[in-house]
Amino acid sequence: MEEKKPEKKEKPKAPKRRIQVHKLYKVEEGSLTRLRKECPRCGKGYFMAQHEGRLTCGNCGYTTFTSKS
Ligand SMILES: [Zn+2]
Numbered sequence: 783m784e785e786k787k788p789e790k791k792e793k794p795k796a797p798k799r800r801i802q803v804h805k806l807y808k809v810e811e812g813s814l815t816r817l818r819k820e821c822p823r824c825g826k827g828y829f830m831a832q833h834e835g836r837l838t839c840g841n842c843g844y845t846t847f848t849s850k851s
Contacts, residue, residue, distance in 0.1 A: 819846075 818829040821839035830837035830846070838845045 822846075 818832065819837055820826060821828040821830055821841060821844055823844045824839060824841045828839060828841045830839050830844075835849075836845055836847045
């Protein structure tokens with residue numbers, strides 16, 4: 783086992799990825815369509831990440847399963 787070194791390894795900070803809101807909406811014939819579902823727990827502004835067969839909230843971890851049709 784490797785002993786823990788007292789030195790703190792500083793990870794290079796990755797630039798925060800800002801969520802691109804404009805990609806979450808789709809404007810169709812003057813009406814706004816949400817491409818992503820919002821998180822039922824976190825509410826407005828928190829979108830569910832789409833995965834295969836499920837949607838996950840990156841904020842609270844809420845996961846909902848979507849049935850494939
Ligand atoms: Zn959430």
